[in-house]
Amino acid sequence: MLYHQVLKVFKLLHRTRQEVFKNDTRALEAARQKINEEFKNNQDETSEEKINELLKIASDVEVILRTSVIQAVHTDSDKILLIPRKDLLQDNTPYFDKPT
Numbered sequence: 001m002l003y004h005q006v007l008k009v010f011k012l013l014h015r016t017r018q019e020v021f022k023n024d025t026r027a028l029e030a031a032r033q034k035i036n037e038e039f040k041n042n043q044d045e046t047s048e049e050k051i052n053e054l055l056k057i058a059s060d061v062e063v064i065l066r067t068s069v070i071q072a073v074h075t076d077s078d079k080i081l082l083i084p085r086k087d088l089l090q091d092n093t094p095y096f097d098k099p100t
Contacts, residue, residue, distance in 0.1 A: 002051055009058045010039055016062050019085070020069050 013035050021027035038058075045051055071083040 002048065005055055006039075006051070009055055009062070010035070013058060013062050013065075016065050020065050021071070024071060
């Protein structure tokens with residue numbers, strides 16, 4: 001049962017990586033290596049409690065990647081173009097000192 005959860009989170013992280021770092025080969029490769037390295041470092045873990053803790057961390061990382069990372073491209077020496085994904089764009093309520 002735990003094996004299926006581990007595999008599911010592993011695949012989810014890789015799918016999220018592909019979406020978040022689309023068209024950025026360096027970031028895609030770095031994220032791929034880091035995900036694989038972390039899972040490989042913990043592949044011999046047998047404690048169910050520790051595995052559940054690691055699964056929680058992996059799930060949290062996936063959420064942070066999906067909800068907080070925005071791609072940026074250098075367009076000039078002093079300019080950066082931000083490329084937000086549609087799922088990051090949210091309606092923004094303007095701040096008013098004195099609400100009406």
